Amino acid sequence: DKVKKRLFIASNLFIFITTIITVTITLVFGSWATRKDGGPFEYWQHIVTFTILSNIFLGIIAGVSACIGLYRFKSKEFLPKQLSTWYLIAATSAVLTCLTVLFFLAPARAVSGRDYFDMVLGPMFFLHFFNPILAATMYIFFSGTKKATMRDRLLSLLPFVIYSIPYLICVVALHVW
Numbered sequence: 001d002k003v004k005k006r007l008f009i010a011s012n013l014f015i016f017i018t019t020i021i022t023v024t025i026t027l028v029f030g031s032w033a034t035r036k037d038g039g040p041f042e043y044w045q046h047i048v049t050f051t052i053l054s055n056i057f058l059g060i061i062a063g064v065s066a067c068i069g070l071y072r073f074k075s076k077e078f079l080p081k082q083l084s085t086w087y088l089i090a091a092t093s094a095v096l097t098c099l100t101v102l103f104f105l106a107p108a109r110a111v112s113g114r115d116y117f118d119m120v121l122g123p124m125f126f127l128h129f130f131n132p133i134l135a136a137t138m139y140i141f142f143s144g145t146k147k148a149t150m151r152d153r154l155l156s157l158l159p160f161v162i163y164s165i166p167y168l169i170c171v172v173a174l175h176v177w
Helices: 002-029 032-037 043-048 050-071 081-111 116-120 124-142 150-155 158-173
Strands: none
Touching (some): 002 043, 002 124, 050 124, 081 150, 081 158
């Protein structure tokens, strides 16, 4: 049990630290694919993408989880129920990014003659792939024995719903993204 707690804390510190580093690199220098393609916008404008927003959210929740996990390390109740719910929401958001990249965006790049793997190179390896998978693994196997309620599962859809509003306006209606 202590090994699981240590692994959970270390993994969440890793997510927190790599999020700070990779988001900063992406906002200053752009993603590998954007630099290669000569992106349509300034790199700091990546801040409006679901990838960056969901990973910042995950990084914050991972940092809080690591701190609370350290504080409550010897407690039987390792993580509070509310934090498990927030972790589910954050991990689900990041995993949606991962799945969208792996099964839609990267294949679309490949079909257009560009390299599939450009979407998971450089800082995007962590934001599009590794951190979401690590967070999902931590939630499923290491966050405790509390089962997610139907309310928790429905709340995990909230970031998609919220982000879909500006996405539909800017992409579908106005064609500005």
